[in-house]
Amino acid sequence: MEPLDPIAYEDRVVKPHRTGGAPAAEDELFARYALSGEMTDDELLARTEEVRELWRRVSAAVTTPRTLKRVYDRFLAEDADLHGTYGVLLKSADWWRSREAPPVAAAPDELTTFVKDAYEPLDALTPRVLSALYHALPAVPSHEVDRAVRLAGLAVREAHDVPVPPWTTAALTAGLPLRLIAERLAAGGAQVSEILLAALDQRTTDAARPPETAAPRHAETPPRELEAATKGLCVLLRWEPGDGHTGATRYRVVRHEAEPPGHDTGTVVTEIAGTEFVDADAPVGPSVHYAVFARSSPDQDWSDPARTAIPVFPSVELRETRRDGDRLELVWQVRPETTEVRIRRTPGDTVVHRTVRPDDHGRVSYQDEVTGDAAYQVQPVYELADGSRHPGEPFHFRARDLSTSDEPIAVELEPATPGFGPRVTARWHRRATGAVRIRFAAAPPDWHPGDRISATALETYGEELRGRPEPEGDRVRLTGEVAPGWQWYLPVTVLGAEATVGVAARLGTALPVSQAVAQRRGAEIVLSWIWPPGLAGARVSWTDRDGEPRTADISAYAYEANGCRIHAGNDPIHVEIRGTATSADGTALSAPEVVEVPGYAARVDYTVQRNRWRRREMTITFAAIDPVRGGEVVVVAADGPLPPAHPAEGVELARHRLHLDASGSEQLVVELPAEKHRWLVCFAADPGTLEFVTRARERLEARR
Structure with a gap:
């Protein structure tokens, strides 16, 4: 797959929409999402995500011109409409291929007229000029271009070696029509056609040559x-x-x-x-x-x-489980390269070998009579091209992990890590019988827990929560994309053509924010993030300086006007930002975008004053600029021409813990030793908690 060139994409797709226009017709979507019929299915779906990410990134950039930003925002809004209309179909490569427009070729008569008018003074084109014409008309088959060139009376040959006036090349570069250049050449009696063809060929050659620029x-x-x-x-x-x-x-x-x-x-x-x-x-x-x-x-x-x-050498994936009393049936999915699966059962240490045949389609089943707490180790065996055999990672499973309860299945729901849109993670206990599926819809289901319905009837309710079920201890986890807003989630246990209805649960989700950044300005923290199209609000959660959890809701309008600022002291804090969608049903939240904000040392000033009557007694006054929560101070006296840079360079006189509010003050009295010392300096025992901003050290003249 050719890499996406954002500059070429903007020139070809984005800029033509600067004057507005209707949403893209379905047969124009292939071009808007930079797709190609030669792409594989995986490349096609990956390109759609890459284009969406390009739209979001350029739209959020402060350097993007306003006219282009409106186009990118409109593309994002129309893409959201597509998701609302077609839902999970957008994950299908076949759906995208059905939107591929057939090549649009110019009518031969129109193309001939165009070529004739464009190259009117010439009687021939060089192979390089013809190749440039192919690239200028990407939607027109090359044989149609060749036919138009012939009908326009133009031959294809190399240019003759004739001198080309410098002004001719400059005129071509400036975009002057060939007709005007030819008139001036004719006035000078020159070989008009040959000079123009040579100049045009030279210009085409120069344009194709890579520019001499600095290395990337x-x-x-x-x-x-x-x-x-x-x-x-x-x-x-x-x-x-x-x-x-x-x-x-x-x-x-x-x-x-x-x-x-x-x-x-x-x-x-x-x-x-x-x-x-x-x-x-x-x-x-x-x-x-x-x-x-x-x-x-x-x-x-x-x-x-x-x-x-x-x-x-991967393991296997447990796909289906069925348990009827003491009878257990398990179905695993294996890689296509698997030739054998070894199943070891304890107690009893029984080993069963299952040969994997091509017509098994990577599915291996096993049945057993369960007695007590049976445990199983399932290990695939791979055979490589050189004939060597290698065991894969073992998969461990206990029969007791299967719930044998006849109660309807229930799920736990939570917003999941953001993808393109809202995502939900569902968890449930493994079932002894049947496969678990989850459907979601805006309206509650008409069925009740425990009802038995046909698998066909189940398809009439909402959409499937699609994803890869993953084991999580005695539970199973499934994450998939959903529609934003409040949805009902219905778990069912499917066995054959029958489905048993579980307990429906409701969860609201919103579009997530992205690329959150935090900047400290003392105790104030400035937060910024990228808003997805259509999101009207966000909720910011953090812990304040007293350890109390705090939340603040902010609208997109208020954010645009004043930004987002929170006050959290000087400790490191954990910030979560969630998109919010408020309706009559309540406030729906997205999964959090997390920012870890480092702390900073509390700033403290201090002064030193000698006791007037007791000359060896010194009073240190600490004045807090930021709140201080138990920062330890080390007081050191030292002699020498320069103040000490470290506590070890002097004599330690005292240690003291400060507990001060911002702008608070506190005094400490210390006694100097009998020896003469010129300097009295305070250090932080932990430099990460305190920062002394005193600019001049106190110079002491301690007399004996």
């Missing part, structure tokens, strides 16, 4: 702490952003089966803005290598990589 700028640092681990049937990659990486930084994940990938080796798996990726197509093998590169803009070269390697 590299990203400041590569990603850090790249980790890889098998997760179910896939490989999970996680990494940390490098120094200087921002919300605009994108990461390229490259995979190679034989050696560490480089800039020009390996398979590009994805390019994403996040720092986590699940590779569902990782090849099975003893050492699969990964590299992650970074860059923050298209004009940068990719950074040096973060690399790791991992043996990929």
Whole structure:
């Protein structure tokens, strides 16, 4: 898949919409989302997400011209409308392919007229000029362009070697019509057609030559702490952003089966803005290598990589469970490369071998008579091209993990980590019988818990919560995208053609904010984030300086006018920002966007004064600029021409803990030793808690 060029995309797709216009017709969506019929299904869906991320990033940039920002905002709003209309269909590559418009070719007569008018003074075109014409008319097949050139009476040949006046090249560069240039050449008695063809060919050649510019700028640092681990049937990659990486930084994940990938080796798996990726197509093998590169803009070269390697012999995934009394049936999904599955049962230490055939479609079933607390270890076996066999990671399962209750299934719901839109995580206890499905809709279901309905009738209620069920101890977790607002979630247990209705639950979700940033200004913290289109409010939660949880709601209008500021003292705090959607049903919340704000040292000033009658007694007055909560002070006396830079360079006289409000003061009396000391200096026992802002040290003349 060719990388998306934001500059070319803006010129070709965005700028023509600056004057407004109707929403894109469905046969125009392929162009708007920069799709191509040659893309694979995975590349096509990945490109739609990449284009959405481009819209959000450019719309949020303060340097984007207002006219272009309106276009990007309109694209985002119309994309949200598409999600509201088609829902999960937008996850289908077939749906997008059905919107591909057939190539629109100019009528041959019109194209011939265009070519004839454009190159009227010429009797021929060079191969390079013809190639440039192909690129200028990407929607017109090349054979139609060739036909139009022939009908316009133009031959295709190389230009003759004739001198070209410098002003001719300058005129072509300035965009003057060929007809006007030809008139001036004719007035001078020159070979008009040959000079123009040579000048046009030279200009085309210069335009095709890469400009001599400075080498592309590299990203400041590569990603850090790249980790890889098998997760179910896939490989999970996680990494940390490098120094200087921002919300605009994108990461390229490259995979190679034989050696560490480089800039020009390996398979590009994805390019994403996040720092986590699940590779569902990782090849099975003893050492699969990964590299992650970074860059923050298209004009940068990719950074040096973060690399790791991992043996990929995945486990299995438990897909279906059925238990009827003591009879247990389990169904697992395995990778296509699996040739055998070994199932070890305890107690009894019975080992069963299941051969995996191609017509099994990666599904392995097992039936058993359960007695007591039976435990199972399921281990796939892989056979590589060289004939070697390798055991995969074992999967452990206990029969008691299955709930044998006949009560209708219930789920726990919570907003999930943001994706493009709102997402929900549902959790439930594993069932002894049947597969669990969840449907969601704005209206409550007409059925009651325990009702038995047909699987066909279930399809009439709302939409499916789609995602990959993942085991979580004795529970199962499923995360999927949902519609914003308040929704009812209906869990059902499906066995064959019958479904048992569970307990419906209700949850409100909102569009999430993104790319939150916090900036400290003393005790005040200034927060900023990117608002998704259509979100009207947000809720900010944090802990204040007394440890009490605090929340504040802010509207998009108030944020635009005054920003968002909170006061939280000088301690490190954890801030969560959630999108809110308020309706008659209540306030729906998104998953939180989290910001960790570091603390800072409380600023304290101090002065020193000698007791008038007791000359060795000194009074230190501390004045707090910020609140101080138990910061420990070390008082040191020292001699020498310069004040001490560290407590070890003097004699420790006292230690004292300060508890002061902002602008509060406190006094401490210390006694100097009998020896003469010129300096009395206060230090913080922990420099992270206190900062003394006294500019001049006190110079003491302690007399014996």
